[in-house]
Amino acid sequence: MSGLELFERHAANPLLSAEDWPYPVNAVFNPAAALVDGKTVLLARVEDRRGISHLTVARSADGIADWSIDAEPLLAPDGAVSEQWGFEDARVVWIDELDRWVITCTAYGPAGPAVFLATTEDFASVERHGIVRQPEDKNAALLPHRVDGRWVLFHRPSTQFGGGQEIALSRSDDLVNWSAREKVLEPRDGAWWDSLRIGLGPPPLLTEHGWLLVYHGVKQTVSGDIYRIGLALLDLEEPTRVLRRLPSWVLAPTAEYERTGDVPNVVFPCGLLHDAASDELRLYYGAADSTICLASARLRDVLDALLSEPPVS
Numbered sequence: 001m002s003g004l005e006l007f008e009r010h011a012a013n014p015l016l017s018a019e020d021w022p023y024p025v026n027a028v029f030n031p032a033a034a035l036v037d038g039k040t041v042l043l044a045r046v047e048d049r050r051g052i053s054h055l056t057v058a059r060s061a062d063g064i065a066d067w068s069i070d071a072e073p074l075l076a077p078d079g080a081v082s083e084q085w086g087f088e089d090a091r092v093v094w095i096d097e098l099d100r101w102v103i104t105c106t107a108y109g110p111a112g113p114a115v116f117l118a119t120t121e122d123f124a125s126v127e128r129h130g131i132v133r134q135p136e137d138k139n140a141a142l143l144p145h146r147v148d149g150r151w152v153l154f155h156r157p158s159t160q161f162g163g164g165q166e167i168a169l170s171r172s173d174d175l176v177n178w179s180a181r182e183k184v185l186e187p188r189d190g191a192w193w194d195s196l197r198i199g200l201g202p203p204p205l206l207t208e209h210g211w212l213l214v215y216h217g218v219k220q221t222v223s224g225d226i227y228r229i230g231l232a233l234l235d236l237e238e239p240t241r242v243l244r245r246l247p248s249w250v251l252a253p254t255a256e257y258e259r260t261g262d263v264p265n266v267v268f269p270c271g272l273l274h275d276a277a278s279d280e281l282r283l284y285y286g287a288a289d290s291t292i293c294l295a296s297a298r299l300r301d302v303l304d305a306l307l308s309e310p311p312v313s
């Protein structure tokens with residue numbers, strides 16, 4: 001088992017922080033990522049100076065520098081109680097059948113976090129579809145196409161008092177009515193890095209060997225929780241079936257900007273892009289709930305690492 005982390009941080013990290021924003025904010029982190037007309041679009045979680053978050057678009061030709069950041073949020077609370085404490089942690093996926101991007105994010109209100117769905121054609125305006133999973137539920141993303149005729153939504157149901165804490169999925173014919181949840185991946189016991197709870201990162205990526213699942217895992221320690229990033233591979237036809245799971249994490253908070261910030265010791269991935277020409281995977285993540293960062297790997301290396309693990313029985 002290699003102790004090396006598979007993903008390499010970009011030298012320009014952090015790519016974006018509160019100082020880059022065109023209006024006063026506290027922090028920018030946990031961005032969704034999309035490629036639109038060759039440009040990288042990030043949908044960043046922006047925490048304002050009240051502590052309430054909204055989602056704002058940042059665009060860049062190379063996905064690294066010269067960001068152009070919208071002056072207005074794409075999605076912000078509009079008065080409904082269920083979103084009064086903001087929108088957090090978006091994931092976006094292009095859906096051919098709908099001919100648009102589907103955004104899933106957390107709507108936060110007094111009942112707890114819920115999964116909210118919206119769509120956009122251009123990241124200039126959104127259509128709100130509302131809450132698709134009631135509190136408490138979060139860390140949700142859709143697969144890009146139907147499986148066996150039904151949409152598949154990954155999510156993480158939980159309660160304040162434990163219960164849940166694993167990655168689950170639900171299915172739907174119409175994106176409105178959802179089936180009871182089915183278990184996908186559970187935290188590991190005891191001392192493991194992903195023992196307290198786990199949650200889906202970016203939307204699972206279609207590969208020739210299965211759905212690549214990037215997830216965050218949390219470990220509780222006497223000096224607070226540590227958020228790290230791990231990988232699993234799921235069956236293409238039956239995504240509740242876990243084919244492989246890496247024992248070691250692939251990225252942990254070790255850089256200064258990941259260890260220090262509003263919430264220390266956090267790397268939290270929500271965006272993943274694959275460049276077919278170079279085979280580069282670009283993982284956009286939040287560091288310490290304060291800034292936006294990038295780490296890269298080759299998809300081939302990632303799949304080799306997963307496939308060299310024994311099959312999950």
Ligand code: BMA
Nearest residue numbers: 030088089263266268286289
């Ligand atoms: C999780 C989410 C993330 C956040 C992380 C660390 O529960 O709220 O938005 O990055 O905690 O604070």
